Amino acid sequence: xxxxxxxxxxxxxxxxxxxxxxxxxxxxxxxxxxxxxxxxxxxxxxxxxxxxxxxxxxxxxxxxxxxxxxxxxxxxxxxxxxxxxxxxxxxxxxxxxxxxxxxxxxxxxxxxxxxxxxxxxxxxxxxxxxxxxxxxxxxxxxxxxxxxxxxxxxxxxxxxxxxxxxxxxxxxxxxxxxxxxxx
Numbered sequence: 001x002x003x004x005x006x007x008x009x010x011x012x013x014x015x016x017x018x019x020x021x022x023x024x025x026x027x028x029x030x031x032x033x034x035x036x037x038x039x040x041x042x043x044x045x046x047x048x049x050x051x052x053x054x055x056x057x058x059x060x061x062x063x064x065x066x067x068x069x070x071x072x073x074x075x076x077x078x079x080x081x082x083x084x085x086x087x088x089x090x091x092x093x094x095x096x097x098x099x100x101x102x103x104x105x106x107x108x109x110x111x112x113x114x115x116x117x118x119x120x121x122x123x124x125x126x127x128x129x130x131x132x133x134x135x136x137x138x139x140x141x142x143x144x145x146x147x148x149x150x151x152x153x154x155x156x157x158x159x160x161x162x163x164x165x166x167x168x169x170x171x172x173x174x175x176x177x178x179x180x181x182x183x
Contacts, residue, residue, distance in 0.1 A: 025167045031150065033141050035103075035118040035170050042176075047109050054176050055116075057105055067108040072118060074101045075126075076169040081160040096162060099123035101169065102138065116174045 024037040041047050048068070052060060057070030078097050079089045103118040121141035125134065145156050145163070156162045 024171065025163055027146075027152075031142065031146075032119070033121050033145065035121070035167065036115065037171055037174065038113055038115045039174065039176065041109075041112050041114055047112070047114065050176060051107055051109070051114060055105075055107065055174055063106075066110060067106065069104060069106045072101075072103045072105045072173075073124065074169050074173055076101060076162075076165050078165065081162070081165040084160060087160070098125060099139075100126050101141075101166060103141075105174075107174075114176075116170075118170060 025033060025035045028034050041050075048065065052068060055070075056074075057072055060068055060070040062068045076096070078092050082089045082092050100123070101121065102124045103121045106117045106119075108115045108117075122138045123141060123144055125137040125139075145152060147153055152163075
């Protein structure tokens with residue numbers, strides 16, 4: 001790898017971490033996005049069991065007594081993001097509203113907290129009727145978000161900031177929901 005490419009990757013990593021430091025969706029040194037967040041658990045019950053029934057994952061595999069992984073499929077709330085930004089929801093780019101977010105999630109539990117790491121992010125086409133795309137087609141997240149030179153495409157960071165929308169979507173999805181049922 002030549003020195004200029006290393007400098008560019010290092011700059012992008014630092015810039016992304018600075019720009020999205022308060023978020024949990026970061027561009028890693030390997031050029032792939034990863035989402036990670038640590039949650040405090042208020043539950044006194046079996047946290048592993050609570051998480052496995054509360055979190056929406058498919059094909060869950062238990063790794064050990066403190067961790068499990070599974071496949072994630074999330075639908076970002078693009079409509080609300082456009083309204084919050086003062087724009088008309090129908091002006092949402094088709095590249096945003098036509099795709100769900102897919103990835104592999106790892107949930108690790110330690111000391112009454114749990115950390116969720118989502119990798120292998122992909123966009124999954126959900127619309128029907130587009131002549132060049134078939135429902136279910138997958139595109140790596142990086143292929144859509146990054147330009148060929150490794151920089152983030154500007155329309156992902158303008159209002160509304162779509163990277164923040166994806167971050168918020170994932171943050172909400174993994175929030176352990178408290179039971180409101182009374183015995």
